[in-house]
Amino acid sequence: MPVQIQQKIAALGGGVGASKLLLGLYEVIDPEALTIIVNTGDDLVLHGLKVSPDLDIVTYTLAGIVDPLKGWGVRGETFHALKRLAAFGRPDWFNLGDRDLATHIHRSALLEEGKTLSETAESIRTALGVKARILPMSDSPVPTIIESNEGAMHFQKYLVKRRAQPVVTGIRFAGADAARPAPGVLEAVREASRILICPSNPLISIGPILAIPGVREQLRARKTAVFAVCPIVGGKSLKGPSDKMLAQLGYEATALGVARLYANFTGTFIIDPADKAQARAISELGMKVEILPTVMKTRAEKRKLASALLAL
Amino acid sequence: MPVQIQQKIAALGGGVGASKLLLGLYEVIDPEALTIIVNTGDDLVLHGLKVSPDLDIVTYTLAGIVDPLKGWGVRGETFHALKRLAAFGRPDWFNLGDRDLATHIHRSALLEEGKTLSETAESIRTALGVKARILPMSDSPVPTIIESNEGAMHFQKYLVKRRAQPVVTGIRFAGADAARPAPGVLEAVREASRILICPSNPLISIGPILAIPGVREQLRARKTAVFAVCPIVGGKSLKGPSDKMLAQLGYEATALGVARLYANFTGTFIIDPADKAQARAISELGMKVEILPTVMKTRAEKRKLASALLAL
Numbered sequence: 352m353p354v355q356i357q358q359k360i361a362a363l364g365g366g367v368g369a370s371k372l373l374l375g376l377y378e379v380i381d382p383e384a385l386t387i388i389v390n391t392g393d394d395l396v397l398h399g400l401k402v403s404p405d406l407d408i409v410t411y412t413l414a415g416i417v418d419p420l421k422g423w424g425v426r427g428e429t430f431h432a433l434k435r436l437a438a439f440g441r442p443d444w445f446n447l448g449d450r451d452l453a454t455h456i457h458r459s460a461l462l463e464e465g466k467t468l469s470e471t472a473e474s475i476r477t478a479l480g481v482k483a484r485i486l487p488m489s490d491s492p493v494p495t496i497i498e499s500n501e502g503a504m505h506f507q508k509y510l511v512k513r514r515a516q517p518v519v520t521g522i523r524f525a526g527a528d529a530a531r532p533a534p535g536v537l538e539a540v541r542e543a544s545r546i547l548i549c550p551s552n553p554l555i556s557i558g559p560i561l562a563i564p565g566v567r568e569q570l571r572a573r574k575t576a577v578f579a580v581c582p583i584v585g586g587k588s589l590k591g592p593s594d595k596m597l598a599q600l601g602y603e604a605t606a607l608g609v610a611r612l613y614a615n616f617t618g619t620f621i622i623d624p625a626d627k628a629q630a631r632a633i634s635e636l637g638m639k640v641e642i643l644p645t646v647m648k649t650r651a652e653k654r655k656l657a658s659a660l661l662a663l
Numbered sequence: 664m665p666v667q668i669q670q671k672i673a674a675l676g677g678g679v680g681a682s683k684l685l686l687g688l689y690e691v692i693d694p695e696a697l698t699i700i701v702n703t704g705d706d707l708v709l710h711g712l713k714v715s716p717d718l719d720i721v722t723y724t725l726a727g728i729v730d731p732l733k734g735w736g737v738r739g740e741t742f743h744a745l746k747r748l749a750a751f752g753r754p755d756w757f758n759l760g761d762r763d764l765a766t767h768i769h770r771s772a773l774l775e776e777g778k779t780l781s782e783t784a785e786s787i788r789t790a791l792g793v794k795a796r797i798l799p800m801s802d803s804p805v806p807t808i809i810e811s812n813e814g815a816m817h818f819q820k821y822l823v824k825r826r827a828q829p830v831v832t833g834i835r836f837a838g839a840d841a842a843r844p845a846p847g848v849l850e851a852v853r854e855a856s857r858i859l860i861c862p863s864n865p866l867i868s869i870g871p872i873l874a875i876p877g878v879r880e881q882l883r884a885r886k887t888a889v890f891a892v893c894p895i896v897g898g899k900s901l902k903g904p905s906d907k908m909l910a911q912l913g914y915e916a917t918a919l920g921v922a923r924l925y926a927n928f929t930g931t932f933i934i935d936p937a938d939k940a941q942a943r944a945i946s947e948l949g950m951k952v953e954i955l956p957t958v959m960k961t962r963a964e965k966r967k968l969a970s971a972l973l974a975l
Contacts, residue, residue: 398768429761432765435765438765439765440786441769449764450747452744452764453747457747459711474751475751478750
């Protein structure tokens, strides 16, 4: 039975990792009390279309149409258009399904008509019946640029086209300094009874959101209400290249390493039982430490972690 | 056995009606000797994507991928993206299949990159393996506007959304006066040994091409080499609303009515045996009249008419 929580919850996150916890939250609270602030550093323009991977992953997941095996894209998807695009000599390293394409076409058409990215996200989530608010971190493009031994490249090119093979030497959030948080972002953090940092890549999912002027400061002002779920368990990423990227950039690829990145704005840091040995070192950074199972494979585990986080 | 004709052929046409004859021609001559000048008055922007229906019908037909029953779109097409676009509240009265969408996405992306419509047509036809040259009538948008008892509307809205139900009171080719023929159009007419006017709607398929400054004059200069195939047989359109539109605009919906529209630039007017009674009246307009079966249902009939036209 869903626990009806009337208090407002704000959650910051990226794509697949965040969506697991977000789905759990969505099912255990009044979804209308949930505001999700999503990384858009991964956004890119492909074939002239604006693609917002993390916004779409979150939206598709909460709409119940996400491909359950991949964690992104639409269930039962076909790729007829992409095959044709490839035949026209267009790049096909980024998978765009036929149903998924409609999202990008719709978003691009709205942007062309003068709508903001926030307005497109709102149009898409309401059309798909998602009751939680889904906000991009900013209405301005703030592309995440990976600097590497192969040169500088867009994050998606690093992750998808080059399969996270280049050695990362730096990360830039291009244009972040001049960007503003999307409407509602700062308010959501200010007004929430709890703010959750989802188990997403700290560098390229949470990092871009923190880079938008005002966000980190607003989180810091709400520090005791900020609960961060560690995405590294036993020295490994739950999903994606977080561990490798942390190590390549000189951070510890451990819960403690992530904790150091979050310590100045997080009140409570949640680690998996596998990392309980690091609890003391983390608490010395000035955060409460809570130990909860953070590996969510089943729907029940997602709901359980969400409920446990709200009960802390 | 294909008759190898080394002389250059130019053909002017619209979509489905023209494509029947064009396919016949394509199969009986050296396709590289064929230049097709296509109506782009039907072009429209849908969901931010540039759609060129007649260019695509011709290209898909010659590429062998057209839907054989409809005469437009791609064979075996799916419509997953369109269903989603409709769910996002976007108009879905214009059928856009998943494979077909790739064409519009590719064309739009090239235009966005600064390419001309001619260059996009060239990219698409070569990628699809079409050996004939396919030229838009102009690189500038020249939308066909139907004036009717329901007001002014884009031709596609009149034809597809309103199913040719409004009563037509006028036709405008918006921007035609300032448009230029696409590169190669005038040269193709000037250099061809024969110029064929395909059996297309004279008002809204051939009419827009003639409205581009210089085209009608160039045809007139080659009058004896111009062969026009009448699209009206026995007072009815072979395809589409030509007969109705002619009547509503005060023209005779007969072979003679079409002949009057073409007389000042056509040397030979080809009518079906069904209309042989009009041959004398047509010849009095100053054109030779030839009688050939113009109703092409089978591939053999398409090839036969094409061969017969070249043998005149």
